[in-house]
Amino acid sequence: MPSDKPTNNHLMRRREAAVPRGPFNVAPIFAARAAGARLWDVEGKEYIDFCGGIGCVNVGHNHPRVVQAVKRQADQFLHTCWHVSMYEQYVRLAERLNDLVPIPGANMTAFFNSGAEACENAVKIARTFTGRSAVVSFERGFHGRTLLGMSLTGKVHPYTAGFGPFAPEVYRLPWKPFFHPPDASDEEIEAGALATLEDLFAYHVEPEEIACVILEPVFGEGGFYPVHPVALGVLRRVTEAKGILLIADEVQSGFGRCGRLFASEHYGLVPDMVVMAKSLAAGMPLSAVTAPSEIMNSPEVGGIGGTFGGNPVSCAAAHAVLDVMLEEKLPERAGKIGEKVMTAFQGFAAAYDQVRNPRGLGAMCAIDIVDPHTGLGSNDRAGKALAVAREKGLLVMTASGNVLRTLMPLVINDEELERGLNILSDAIAATP
Numbered sequence: 001m002p003s004d005k006p007t008n009n010h011l012m013r014r015r016e017a018a019v020p021r022g023p024f025n026v027a028p029i030f031a032a033r034a035a036g037a038r039l040w041d042v043e044g045k046e047y048i049d050f051c052g053g054i055g056c057v058n059v060g061h062n063h064p065r066v067v068q069a070v071k072r073q074a075d076q077f078l079h080t081c082w083h084v085s086m087y088e089q090y091v092r093l094a095e096r097l098n099d100l101v102p103i104p105g106a107n108m109t110a111f112f113n114s115g116a117e118a119c120e121n122a123v124k125i126a127r128t129f130t131g132r133s134a135v136v137s138f139e140r141g142f143h144g145r146t147l148l149g150m151s152l153t154g155k156v157h158p159y160t161a162g163f164g165p166f167a168p169e170v171y172r173l174p175w176k177p178f179f180h181p182p183d184a185s186d187e188e189i190e191a192g193a194l195a196t197l198e199d200l201f202a203y204h205v206e207p208e209e210i211a212c213v214i215l216e217p218v219f220g221e222g223g224f225y226p227v228h229p230v231a232l233g234v235l236r237r238v239t240e241a242k243g244i245l246l247i248a249d250e251v252q253s254g255f256g257r258c259g260r261l262f263a264s265e266h267y268g269l270v271p272d273m274v275v276m277a278k279s280l281a282a283g284m285p286l287s288a289v290t291a292p293s294e295i296m297n298s299p300e301v302g303g304i305g306g307t308f309g310g311n312p313v314s315c316a317a318a319h320a321v322l323d324v325m326l327e328e329k330l331p332e333r334a335g336k337i338g339e340k341v342m343t344a345f346q347g348f349a350a351a352y353d354q355v356r357n358p359r360g361l362g363a364m365c366a367i368d369i370v371d372p373h374t375g376l377g378s379n380d381r382a383g384k385a386l387a388v389a390r391e392k393g394l395l396v397m398t399a400s401g402n403v404l405r406t407l408m409p410l411v412i413n414d415e416e417l418e419r420g421l422n423i424l425s426d427a428i429a430a431t432p
């Protein structure tokens, strides 16, 4: 009897006919269900998941407490619109984040839907607070796909090519002095970062015109390079001295991923604003901007917000995420996961000519896949390794084309983690 169960191939053909190629896919598979660190496709094949919905399910797929919170809220009301009829879940979540972000004092939080939207709003708020218009971001940085999100983003393909003109008054700093300085003394790294900022002020834009600098403490889409602590120290000092707000985009690095609730905490960084999304609500759409109240209150009434921002079901999910994160000590677990992954990655770099540059912070780890003859990044080899890994039951993805990155749920157990790393090792070995 012919089965009427959909296959990945069949659904793929429908997808190709009905959906444009722009919204990319990591794997040609369709999900049937997911739990913890595993996912099953419509054909019943099981995968260990090192992607976690691109870093959105740090508490694991379908954590029972999150699912229960979502169901309970769905039974009460799905949406009133915060601007029409407020609800306590929004206020309480703001109170919790105000206390949790690495900014001391009286903070306030506003909620939005996506990471891009939160980055845009952080810039709007910084502009009204400072009365300045210019914004500084980094080469390799990624802040989303909206007009301002792409204008802030420092990578051409696939994010900005063909989509101009872009938002004006955005200036970009080179990434290397801050994220990958040459092997040098702290004094030399400090001097390099300082000189780069002086060049920015001398040749591109006056510091008195700059509202904010937006920075990912660890590049996400830009290849998982953690910012260098000495260079970050310079940036913090200079921005403070010049009255420029420093925005930490913790969309990918936050919520336990890097071994602390926020990656900024590793550096002792006190940013002026924190942008959050992704794992904040375990896959429900929710993003947030938190900063001291005098900054957050600078836009006038009605100046920020949106129809869906801070949806009550998403807020309910986020409360459960925070409970789980703190009770199950997931940031600590990320540290342990990261140690195991880095040990494995160093082994890969020693064993395979095509693997270079293991790096990361906590469980936000990566390796470069290169052409062993030239040392140049090889997107082709990385793509083939992903395909072999998938065949063997591991979902893993790249950043910047040739960078294999890990975003596994932090509830992954040791056996799943080891099995996933072994599959990855075999997949790389099979694609020399």
Ligand SMILES: Cc1ncc(COP(=O)(O)O)c(C=O)c1O
Binding pocket: 113, 114, 115, 116, 117, 119, 142, 143, 144, 145, 216, 220, 221, 249, 250, 251, 252, 253, 277, 278
């Ligand atoms: C650091 C960072 N900022 C912003 C964004 C944009 O988030 P979204 O895709 O939810 O708009 C992302 C998404 O990957 C990100 O990693």
